[in-house]
Amino acid sequence: xxxxxxxxxxxxxxxxxxxxxxxxxxxxxxxxxxxxxxxxxxxxxxxxxxxxxxxxxxxxxxxxxxxxxxxxxxxxxxxxxxxxxxxxxxxxxxxxxxxxxxxxxxxxxxxxxxxxxxxxxxxxxxxxxxxxxxxxxxxxxxxxxxxxxxxxxxxxxxxxxxxxxxxxxxxxxxxxxxxxxxxxx
Numbered sequence: 001x002x003x004x005x006x007x008x009x010x011x012x013x014x015x016x017x018x019x020x021x022x023x024x025x026x027x028x029x030x031x032x033x034x035x036x037x038x039x040x041x042x043x044x045x046x047x048x049x050x051x052x053x054x055x056x057x058x059x060x061x062x063x064x065x066x067x068x069x070x071x072x073x074x075x076x077x078x079x080x081x082x083x084x085x086x087x088x089x090x091x092x093x094x095x096x097x098x099x100x101x102x103x104x105x106x107x108x109x110x111x112x113x114x115x116x117x118x119x120x121x122x123x124x125x126x127x128x129x130x131x132x133x134x135x136x137x138x139x140x141x142x143x144x145x146x147x148x149x150x151x152x153x154x155x156x157x158x159x160x161x162x163x164x165x166x167x168x169x170x171x172x173x174x175x176x177x178x179x180x181x182x183x184x185x
Contacts, residue, residue, distance in 0.1 A: 001028060003038050003112075006099045008087050010114035012038070013101055014073070018108070029075060029110060030133060040112055041071040044133040052079075052128045057163045060120015061086055061171075062145045065181040070136040072119060075110040076103040079128025081121040082158045086146070088178060089116035089185045096174075098155050103130075116185035118146055120168075122157055146178065147171040 002015040016027035035042035050059065061084065064070045074083060083103050087094045102124070103109050113119050121130065145168060148155065152174040 001031065001034055003034075006101070008085065008094045008097060008099045008117075009092060010040075011085055011099060011117065012040075012112045014110040014112055016108050027108065029108070030073065035112075041069075041115065041135050043135050044073070046134045046137055048132045048134070048138075050130040050132070052123045052130070053126065054163050055123055055126050055128075056159050056161045057128070058120065058122040058148055058157070058168065060084070060145065060168060061118040061148055062120065062143065063088060063116075063118040064136065064139065064142045065144055066142075066184050068136050068139050068142040069115040069185075070134055071115050072113040072135075073110050073133040074103070074113065074119070074121075075108075075131050076105055077129045077131050078105050079123060079125035080104040080106075081123055081128060081130060083111050083121045084119070084155055084157075085111065085113050086118040086153055086155070087116070088118050088146075088182050090179050090182055091185070092116070096153060098153055100155070116182060120148055122159055122162065124158065144178070144181065145171045146174055150174050
Protein backbone atom coordinates (compact mmCIF):
# COMPACT_ATOMS: atom_id res chain seq x y z
CA UNK A 1 0.00 0.00 0.00
CA UNK A 2 1.08 3.54 -0.70
CA UNK A 3 0.32 6.06 2.08
CA UNK A 4 0.05 9.66 0.85
CA UNK A 5 -0.19 12.38 3.48
CA UNK A 6 -2.94 14.94 3.04
CA UNK A 7 -2.83 18.61 4.00
CA UNK A 8 -4.26 17.63 7.43
CA UNK A 9 -1.94 16.08 10.03
CA UNK A 10 -2.56 12.38 10.57
CA UNK A 11 -4.93 11.89 7.62
CA UNK A 12 -3.79 10.10 4.49
CA UNK A 13 -4.99 8.74 1.18
CA UNK A 14 -4.14 5.07 0.79
CA UNK A 15 -3.56 3.59 -2.62
CA UNK A 16 -3.41 -0.18 -3.00
CA UNK A 17 -0.52 -1.67 -4.94
CA UNK A 18 -2.33 -3.73 -7.55
CA UNK A 19 -0.75 -6.97 -8.77
CA UNK A 20 -2.24 -7.43 -12.22
CA UNK A 21 -2.47 -10.31 -14.64
CA UNK A 22 -4.89 -11.46 -17.35
CA UNK A 23 -7.61 -12.15 -14.73
CA UNK A 24 -7.56 -8.62 -13.26
CA UNK A 25 -5.69 -7.66 -10.11
CA UNK A 26 -5.22 -8.46 -6.44
CA UNK A 27 -4.35 -5.86 -3.80
CA UNK A 28 -4.36 -5.45 -0.03
CA UNK A 29 -6.54 -2.61 1.23
CA UNK A 30 -5.89 -3.14 4.94
CA UNK A 31 -2.87 -4.33 6.91
CA UNK A 32 -2.62 -3.66 10.64
CA UNK A 33 1.17 -3.89 10.58
CA UNK A 34 1.56 -1.32 7.77
CA UNK A 35 -0.90 1.08 9.41
CA UNK A 36 0.99 0.85 12.71
CA UNK A 37 4.31 1.39 10.90
CA UNK A 38 2.88 4.66 9.58
CA UNK A 39 1.83 5.73 13.10
CA UNK A 40 -1.88 5.28 12.42
CA UNK A 41 -4.45 3.90 14.85
CA UNK A 42 -4.94 0.37 13.56
CA UNK A 43 -7.25 -1.46 15.96
CA UNK A 44 -10.27 -1.78 13.69
CA UNK A 45 -13.26 -3.24 15.56
CA UNK A 46 -16.26 -2.57 13.34
CA UNK A 47 -17.13 -2.36 9.64
CA UNK A 48 -20.11 -0.66 8.01
CA UNK A 49 -21.46 -0.01 4.53
CA UNK A 50 -23.42 2.93 3.16
CA UNK A 51 -25.43 2.38 -0.02
CA UNK A 52 -26.74 5.47 -1.83
CA UNK A 53 -29.21 5.17 -4.70
CA UNK A 54 -29.03 8.71 -6.05
CA UNK A 55 -26.25 10.91 -7.35
CA UNK A 56 -25.99 14.03 -5.17
CA UNK A 57 -26.68 12.28 -1.86
CA UNK A 58 -24.80 14.10 0.89
CA UNK A 59 -24.09 12.42 4.23
CA UNK A 60 -22.42 14.25 7.10
CA UNK A 61 -20.53 15.91 8.53
CA UNK A 62 -20.48 13.40 11.41
CA UNK A 63 -18.05 12.82 14.28
CA UNK A 64 -17.80 11.23 17.72
CA UNK A 65 -16.84 13.21 20.85
CA UNK A 66 -14.57 11.90 23.62
CA UNK A 67 -14.30 9.47 25.18
CA UNK A 68 -14.97 7.88 21.78
CA UNK A 69 -11.74 7.95 19.79
CA UNK A 70 -12.95 6.74 16.42
CA UNK A 71 -10.56 6.57 13.48
CA UNK A 72 -11.93 5.40 10.13
CA UNK A 73 -10.74 3.94 6.87
CA UNK A 74 -13.22 4.82 4.11
CA UNK A 75 -13.33 3.32 0.61
CA UNK A 76 -15.79 3.65 -2.25
CA UNK A 77 -16.53 0.15 -3.55
CA UNK A 78 -19.15 1.07 -6.18
CA UNK A 79 -19.71 4.40 -7.91
CA UNK A 80 -17.92 7.55 -6.76
CA UNK A 81 -17.89 10.08 -3.91
CA UNK A 82 -16.36 13.38 -3.03
CA UNK A 83 -15.12 12.61 0.50
CA UNK A 84 -14.53 15.42 3.00
CA UNK A 85 -12.82 15.46 6.39
CA UNK A 86 -12.72 18.42 8.77
CA UNK A 87 -10.15 18.79 11.56
CA UNK A 88 -12.04 19.42 14.81
CA UNK A 89 -9.04 18.94 17.12
CA UNK A 90 -8.81 22.24 19.03
CA UNK A 91 -5.06 21.82 19.64
CA UNK A 92 -4.28 21.10 15.98
CA UNK A 93 -2.52 23.68 13.82
CA UNK A 94 -5.05 22.68 11.13
CA UNK A 95 -8.13 23.24 13.34
CA UNK A 96 -11.25 23.86 11.18
CA UNK A 97 -9.37 23.11 7.94
CA UNK A 98 -10.85 20.58 5.55
CA UNK A 99 -9.55 18.16 2.94
CA UNK A 100 -11.56 16.70 0.08
CA UNK A 101 -10.74 13.84 -2.29
CA UNK A 102 -12.61 11.89 -4.94
CA UNK A 103 -12.80 8.20 -4.10
CA UNK A 104 -14.13 5.84 -6.74
CA UNK A 105 -14.55 2.13 -7.30
CA UNK A 106 -12.17 2.59 -10.25
CA UNK A 107 -9.31 4.33 -8.38
CA UNK A 108 -9.51 1.90 -5.41
CA UNK A 109 -8.18 4.55 -3.01
CA UNK A 110 -9.11 4.85 0.63
CA UNK A 111 -9.04 7.73 3.09
CA UNK A 112 -7.72 7.27 6.62
CA UNK A 113 -9.47 9.63 9.05
CA UNK A 114 -7.87 10.10 12.49
CA UNK A 115 -9.86 10.58 15.70
CA UNK A 116 -11.12 14.13 16.12
CA UNK A 117 -12.24 14.67 12.54
CA UNK A 118 -15.72 15.18 11.14
CA UNK A 119 -16.49 13.20 7.99
CA UNK A 120 -18.98 13.48 5.16
CA UNK A 121 -19.34 12.71 1.49
CA UNK A 122 -21.42 13.48 -1.55
CA UNK A 123 -22.15 10.84 -4.18
CA UNK A 124 -21.03 11.54 -7.72
CA UNK A 125 -22.84 8.57 -9.29
CA UNK A 126 -26.01 6.55 -8.89
CA UNK A 127 -25.85 3.35 -6.82
CA UNK A 128 -22.75 4.30 -4.86
CA UNK A 129 -21.47 2.13 -2.02
CA UNK A 130 -19.03 3.23 0.67
CA UNK A 131 -17.36 0.93 3.20
CA UNK A 132 -15.95 1.93 6.57
CA UNK A 133 -13.57 0.26 8.98
CA UNK A 134 -13.66 1.90 12.44
CA UNK A 135 -11.45 1.72 15.53
CA UNK A 136 -14.28 2.21 18.03
CA UNK A 137 -17.76 0.81 18.31
CA UNK A 138 -20.53 3.19 17.34
CA UNK A 139 -21.85 4.90 20.46
CA UNK A 140 -24.94 7.00 19.66
CA UNK A 141 -24.57 9.04 22.85
CA UNK A 142 -21.26 10.43 21.52
CA UNK A 143 -22.44 10.99 17.93
CA UNK A 144 -22.50 14.61 16.76
CA UNK A 145 -22.49 16.59 13.55
CA UNK A 146 -21.71 19.94 12.02
CA UNK A 147 -23.53 21.38 9.04
CA UNK A 148 -22.13 20.56 5.60
CA UNK A 149 -22.42 24.19 4.41
CA UNK A 150 -21.48 26.05 7.60
CA UNK A 151 -19.59 29.20 6.48
CA UNK A 152 -17.05 28.64 9.28
CA UNK A 153 -15.54 25.81 7.21
CA UNK A 154 -15.83 27.08 3.61
CA UNK A 155 -16.15 23.58 2.15
CA UNK A 156 -16.56 23.59 -1.63
CA UNK A 157 -18.79 20.69 -2.67
CA UNK A 158 -18.86 19.48 -6.31
CA UNK A 159 -22.58 19.25 -7.09
CA UNK A 160 -25.35 21.85 -6.89
CA UNK A 161 -28.21 19.36 -6.50
CA UNK A 162 -28.14 17.57 -3.16
CA UNK A 163 -30.20 15.02 -1.28
CA UNK A 164 -29.79 15.61 2.46
CA UNK A 165 -31.80 14.31 5.39
CA UNK A 166 -33.23 16.87 7.82
CA UNK A 167 -30.82 15.91 10.61
CA UNK A 168 -27.73 16.67 8.50
CA UNK A 169 -29.22 19.86 7.04
CA UNK A 170 -30.25 21.29 10.41
CA UNK A 171 -27.08 21.04 12.52
CA UNK A 172 -26.42 24.34 14.31
CA UNK A 173 -23.69 26.73 13.22
CA UNK A 174 -20.25 25.83 14.54
CA UNK A 175 -19.73 27.20 18.03
CA UNK A 176 -17.79 26.93 21.28
CA UNK A 177 -19.73 23.85 22.43
CA UNK A 178 -17.97 21.80 19.74
CA UNK A 179 -14.58 23.00 20.98
CA UNK A 180 -15.47 22.13 24.60
CA UNK A 181 -16.61 18.64 23.64
CA UNK A 182 -13.49 17.98 21.58
CA UNK A 183 -10.99 19.08 24.26
CA UNK A 184 -8.41 16.42 24.92
CA UNK A 185 -8.02 15.26 21.32
